[in-house]
Amino acid sequence: MALIKILPFVIIIILIIYEDRISTPSCKLVPSSNPPENISEEIGQNSSEDDLKVMIVANLLLLGSKAGYFNFFFRDYYLSKFFKKSFQVLKPDMLLVLGDVSARGAELTRSNWSSVIQQFHRVLGPFLELxxxxxxxxxxIGGCSDLNSGSVSWISSNFPGLDSSGCSAFGIGNISFVSLNSVALLCGDNSLRFGVEKTVETESTELQMETEQTEQPVQVSKDIRLEDFIWRENALSSGSGPVLLLHMPLHLRANRFQESNMYDKKAEYKHQDATRKGSSDLAGLGPYELWHTLPLNATEYIFQALKPRIIFSAHTHKFCDRTHYDGTREITVPAMSWEAVDDPGFVFASFKSNRKSITVSHCLLAKESSVIFTCTSILVLSILSLLVTHTPQNNIIS
Incomplete structure (x- = not known):
C-alpha cells in the first residue's frame, strides 16, 4: 500500500525528467565538402570565446489569436521549452528566423498580426535578451498577387533591423550578414524589388571598396544584363562576401551544381513528402509549393553581386546541405514546427573568429507523435494511480 500511495509522485518525477529529456536538442556536426584543417567533430571543442554562435530556425507557423486550445496548451508549450532548453544547452550569441513566422500572415489583419508577434515573443523566452x-x-506576406508594399513595410517594422522592403544588412563582430526579401525577387517586377536591389547593390559596392583597401586590386568592372536584372560585374573571389540569409532557396542547376552532404539524397528540392499529410491543414498551405526556388536570373544576380560566404535558406521544411558550382555552400534550415513536420529541427552554426571556417550542426527535436503517445500513457497511469489510491482499503481486500 505504501508503494501505491507514492505512485503519483513517482509519475510526476518521471514526467519532469521526460520533459527535460525531450526538450534537449540532439545536434550532429555536418562536415563540409571542403573542411578546414583541424576542424572539431564535436560541438564546443576547439571553440573560442570570440566565435559567433548562432541558432537558425525557420517556419514557426504561429497562429496567434487563431490558435486553438491544442496549439496553445500543447504545441506552443513545447515550442517554448525547445527554445529555452536550446538556449541553456547551446548558449548561442544570436538567433536567426528565416521566415514564415506566421502560418497565414498574408491573410491577417494588423490586429491579428499583433497577436502573432505577441505569441512569437512568448515562445522565444530567453532569446529576447539576445x-x-x-x-x-x-x-x-503572401504570393506575387498579394504583395503590398504598405503591408510589408508595417510587418517589417515589427521586427528589428528590417527596412520597408523587408531587407537588412548588419554585422556582429567581424561577421557580416545580408538578408533579402526573396519573395520580392521571386515575383519579378513589383514595388518591393527596387528596395531589394538597392540593398544588394549597396552591399556589393561596400564589399568592393573594402577589398580595394585591404586586399588585391579589383579589375575594371562592366555592366551585365540577364533578362530583367542588371548588375556590375566584379572580380572578387567566390566566398569573399557576407553571410546571405534567404527564405527561398536559390535556383539549382544540375550542370553547375554539385550535391554535398545531403540528408535527403535527391537531385532537386522536391520535398512535398516533408509535409504532414492529414495531420495539419497548414502543412502544405502556402502561396508556393515546397520545391519552389528563386529563378535563375535572381540567383545569378545574387552570386555575382554579393559573392556570399555561405547561404542559409528555408521554405522546404527539410534540412539540406548543398555546394554550388563555385564552391559556395547553401544550408536549408528545417521547419521548427509540429504544424509542418513530425520531427522538427534547426541549425546551429559557429563562425570562427579567424573568418576562415564555419561549423554547421543539424539539431533534431522530439517527434510530436512520440510526445503525444508518452504523455497520453503517463496521463492514463496517473488516472489509474489516483483511482487506486482513493479506493477504500476494505474494498480492495474484499
Whole structure:
C-alpha cells in the first residue's frame, strides 16, 4: 500500500525528467565538402570565446489569436521549452528566423498580426535578451498577387533591423550578414524589388571598396544584363562576401551544381513528402509549393553581386546541405514546427573568429507523435494511480 500511495509522485518525477529529456536538442556536426584543417567533430571543442554562435530556425507557423486550445496548451508549450532548453544547452550569441513566422500572415489583419508577434515573443523566452533577426517568408506576406508594399513595410517594422522592403544588412563582430526579401525577387517586377536591389547593390559596392583597401586590386568592372536584372560585374573571389540569409532557396542547376552532404539524397528540392499529410491543414498551405526556388536570373544576380560566404535558406521544411558550382555552400534550415513536420529541427552554426571556417550542426527535436503517445500513457497511469489510491482499503481486500 505504501508503494501505491507514492505512485503519483513517482509519475510526476518521471514526467519532469521526460520533459527535460525531450526538450534537449540532439545536434550532429555536418562536415563540409571542403573542411578546414583541424576542424572539431564535436560541438564546443576547439571553440573560442570570440566565435559567433548562432541558432537558425525557420517556419514557426504561429497562429496567434487563431490558435486553438491544442496549439496553445500543447504545441506552443513545447515550442517554448525547445527554445529555452536550446538556449541553456547551446548558449548561442544570436538567433536567426528565416521566415514564415506566421502560418497565414498574408491573410491577417494588423490586429491579428499583433497577436502573432505577441505569441512569437512568448515562445522565444530567453532569446529576447539576445540579438535576433527575422526574415519574411511567403506565408508572412503572401504570393506575387498579394504583395503590398504598405503591408510589408508595417510587418517589417515589427521586427528589428528590417527596412520597408523587408531587407537588412548588419554585422556582429567581424561577421557580416545580408538578408533579402526573396519573395520580392521571386515575383519579378513589383514595388518591393527596387528596395531589394538597392540593398544588394549597396552591399556589393561596400564589399568592393573594402577589398580595394585591404586586399588585391579589383579589375575594371562592366555592366551585365540577364533578362530583367542588371548588375556590375566584379572580380572578387567566390566566398569573399557576407553571410546571405534567404527564405527561398536559390535556383539549382544540375550542370553547375554539385550535391554535398545531403540528408535527403535527391537531385532537386522536391520535398512535398516533408509535409504532414492529414495531420495539419497548414502543412502544405502556402502561396508556393515546397520545391519552389528563386529563378535563375535572381540567383545569378545574387552570386555575382554579393559573392556570399555561405547561404542559409528555408521554405522546404527539410534540412539540406548543398555546394554550388563555385564552391559556395547553401544550408536549408528545417521547419521548427509540429504544424509542418513530425520531427522538427534547426541549425546551429559557429563562425570562427579567424573568418576562415564555419561549423554547421543539424539539431533534431522530439517527434510530436512520440510526445503525444508518452504523455497520453503517463496521463492514463496517473488516472489509474489516483483511482487506486482513493479506493477504500476494505474494498480492495474484499
Amino acid at each position: 540579438p535576433y533577426h527575422v526574415l519574411l517568408g511567403d506565408r508572412d
